[in-house]
Amino acid sequence: MGWTPPTKFTVFISFLLMAFGLFIVIDLVFMAPDFIIIHIELILGDFTQFETWGLIAIIVLFLSWFVFYLGVRLTGL
Numbered sequence: 652m653g654w655t656p657p658t659k660f661t662v663f664i665s666f667l668l669m670a671f672g673l674f675i676v677i678d679l680v681f682m683a684p685d686f687i688i689i690h691i692e693l694i695l696g697d698f699t700q701f702e703t704w705g706l707i708a709i710i711v712l713f714l715s716w717f718v719f720y721l722g723v724r725l726t727g728l
Contacts, residue, residue: 657722665722668715675708 657665679701694700 655723655725657719661718661722665715665719668711668718672708672712672715675704675711679704679708 692700694703698706
């Protein structure tokens with residue numbers, strides 16, 4: 652199995668997703684009493700707003716890893 656370097660587009664998209672996910676995590680963990688994204692009302696089902704944003708952060712961080720993984724494994728992505 653050969654290793655192909657990812658394209659600049661893949662690296663850029665992966666970096667943006669990772670930066671957004673880390674922003675949410677840092678915002679939730681270190682500024683918990685008055686975090687910035689609390690002003691965006693987003694509640695999914697029975698989750699609290701904190702849990703909803705945590706779930707979004709986990710999904711975005713996973714997508715950043717997955718996009719980069721696909722960029723390395725697939726040629727031309």
